[in-house]
Amino acid sequence: MRVFLLSLGLATGMVAALPAMTWAQAAGPLRIEITEGVIEPLPVAVPDFVAESPAAAKLAAELSRVVAADLTGTGLFREIPREAFISRIESFGAPVQFADWKAINAQALVTGAVSASGGQITVKFRLYDVFAGNEMGSGLQFQGTEAGWRRMAHKVADVVYARITGEGGYFDSRVVHVAEQGGKADRKKRLAIMDYDGANVQYLTDSASIVLAPRFSPTGDRILFTSYESGFPRIYVLDVASVGRRELPIPPGEMAFSPRFGPDGRTVVFSLTQGGNTDLWAMDVTGSGARRLTNAPSIETAPSFSPDGSRIVFESDRSGTQQLYVMPASGGEPQRISFGQGRYGTPVWSPRGDLVAFTKQNNGRFHIGVMRLDGSEERLLTASFLDESPTWAPNGRVIMFTRETQGAGGESSLYSVDISGRNLKRVATAGAASDPAWSPLQP
Amino acid sequence: MTAAIAANLAAARFPCRARCGKQGAEQNTNGVTDMNILAKGLIKGLILTAALAIAGCTNPDRFGGDKSALGAGANGLNGGIVPGSASDPTSPAYFQATVGDRVLFAVDQSTLTPEGRAVLDGQAGWLMSNTAYTAIIEGHADEQGTREYNIALGARRATAVQDYIISRGVSGGRLKTISYGKERPIEVCSEESCYSRNRRAVTVLAAGLGS
Incomplete structure (x- = not known):
């Protein structure tokens, strides 16, 4: 038995403190395990998928490239260059020559086949543990439209990732964000949605008004966001499929902003400003049942539900500076959870429920960080002139956020980072971008 | 033409x-x-x-x-x-050039300064004599802060201005507030010289009767 050990660089003591982040050692021989030590990406071979119909030749090659990009993009895998291959995969059903893949040190091998007919494609794949000389799990097959071929590649990569890491994948997901144009003093903003890797960009609003901080519903079919289109900040809900949107009717107040869905997909928690004072409210997405959750002269904003819907984490400056608090979802006495140096804002509860991601400001720098819900084990993952607005990947392993550069030419981009602080990288977007929100895995 | x-x-x-x-x-x-x-x-x-x-x-x-x-x-x-x-x-x-349409704030503050109050005295006086105008007071923040917090902070600033002008006799029905947070800076450098001018509340006149 061979366990492929990989570290995600957790600080000593962190693993013991964060059992949910330690990937259990499972029965499978090929395994990426998070533990102490030096990270060494797992070498994987992803030969071009076999085209089983002439029309599928181009797609077969492209699909395998997307699968490889998904895997290597995690920082957990390293792709073996195809020039090194000794064997060719010419038939999906033929036996694999394990010796040829062992010789180039491929630990894992992903083979696949694509057939196309009448706008529909079928994608099959198998995952092999080369050194054990056997298949990991059984082969799977996905069918869909040719136009949706990238999604099928992401689904293949999600299964490969899940089988090797024991974690859910996050590749077949989308990211809604604010696409930006123009300089700081005249910035145009519009909502855009794209695949998690930046492909298939679609614009959801025009840039006539400021739009801010879009948030997905738990099923990814709707998006809450803030727009100034009425002249004042108001909350809108947008249907992703039809791109139709409507304004949520809110209680009297100057401004409503910072909305987020509860896990039931019906409850919306948001900030309402009345007489200059900003508090948290909740209401049904249909517009009924508006109720106040906080009642303080301080600023209460950036609310985020726990995955079970029972609690809300938010930021408040009731202590004099921005800090993080947790309270019951129905309101009630908040418990402060952030006690480190500096200011803490934009908390987001992780989909696993174990961590909260936040923005921290300290000594003129901004950080994205994570801490446990009792405020312990704070870890800063990034540092820059301006990092903010974290959002969680569906599996709770990766955080995407906004990074803005300094000065007159300052511009926003999306970045992602593993919760270990590793694998910081810029996310491909068509132009400047901010305020990302990661969807759940697509059905 | x-x-x-x-x-x-x-x-x-x-x-x-x-x-x-x-x-x-x-x-x-x-x-x-x-x-x-x-x-x-x-x-x-x-x-x-x-x-x-x-x-x-x-x-x-x-x-x-x-x-x-x-x-x-x-x-x-x-x-x-x-x-x-x-x-x-x-x-x-x-109103803009001579009375002064804006007041500035210290970092993360919404308290009016003595200079700010003097400007607002002038604004209130002008509004009292020019009753055909209403105003929207826009609150703004510098870029050193998270987006949501800065929107709420801008609302505090705008409301501080509104409350002061009302205290000087202008009818509240003629005034509205809005916050742009850090979305609309007037200065684009990332230094205090720019930040100090971006931390502002601007009284924007509109023709028409108040509500």
Whole structure:
């Protein structure tokens, strides 16, 4: 038995403190395990998928490239260059020559086949543990439209990732964000949605008004966001499929902003400003049942539900500076959870429920960080002139956020980072971008 | 033709579609007389146009701070009072250039400074004598802060201004507040010299009766 050990660089003591982040050692021989030590990406071979119909030749090659990009993009895998291959995969059903893949040190091998007919494609794949000389799990097959071929590649990569890491994948997901144009003093903003890797960009609003901080519903079919289109900040809900949107009717107040869905997909928690004072409210997405959750002269904003819907984490400056608090979802006495140096804002509860991601400001720098819900084990993952607005990947392993550069030419981009602080990288977007929100895995 | 230029100027200067559309329409009624009086030369016409554009959306820079157009207008007209220009004490241009349309705040604060209160005394006085105008007070923050918090902070600043002006006798029904947070800086450098000018509340006049 061979366990492929990989570290995600957790600080000593962190693993013991964060059992949910330690990937259990499972029965499978090929395994990426998070533990102490030096990270060494797992070498994987992803030969071009076999085209089983002439029309599928181009797609077969492209699909395998997307699968490889998904895997290597995690920082957990390293792709073996195809020039090194000794064997060719010419038939999906033929036996694999394990010796040829062992010789180039491929630990894992992903083979696949694509057939196309009448706008529909079928994608099959198998995952092999080369050194054990056997298949990991059984082969799977996905069918869909040719136009949706990238999604099928992401689904293949999600299964490969899940089988090797024991974690859910996050590749077949989308990211809604604010696409930006123009300089700081005249910035145009519009909502855009794209695949998690930046492909298939679609614009959801025009840039006539400021739009801010879009948030997905738990099923990814709707998006809450803030727009100034009425002249004042108001909350809108947008249907992703039809791109139709409507304004949520809110209680009297100057401004409503910072909305987020509860896990039931019906409850919306948001900030309402009345007489200059900003508090948290909740209401049904249909517009009924508006109720106040906080009642303080301080600023209460950036609310985020726990995955079970029972609690809300938010930021408040009731202590004099921005800090993080947790309270019951129905309101009630908040418990402060952030006690480190500096200011803490934009908390987001992780989909696993174990961590909260936040923005921290300290000594003129901004950080994205994570801490446990009792405020312990704070870890800063990034540092820059301006990092903010974290959002969680569906599996709770990766955080995407906004990074803005300094000065007159300052511009926003999306970045992602593993919760270990590793694998910081810029996310491909068509132009400047901010305020990302990661969807759940697509059905 | 001047009207068309005015419209263009207004459009170029005011990215905020909804509000400018509305205020621009209101202002056109206002502007007709002014234009008839003053259409006496191309240069004067253009100067006036600039002034009208300013009046049209009530704030020459909306989010900007360039007052050069106002200066040119005042100097170029030989000291005469040009209705609607900065030399006309009843004009929004005068409100901006002479009364002062904005107050500044310390980092993460919404407390009015003594200088700020003096400016607001002037604003209140002007609003008391020019009762045809309402105002929207826009609160802003510098870029050193998270987006949501800065929106809430801007609301505090705008409300501090609103409360003060009301305390000086202006009817609350004529005033509204909005916050842009850090979305609309007027200065773009990442230094305190710019931040200090971005931490502001701007009183933007609009023609029309209050609610």
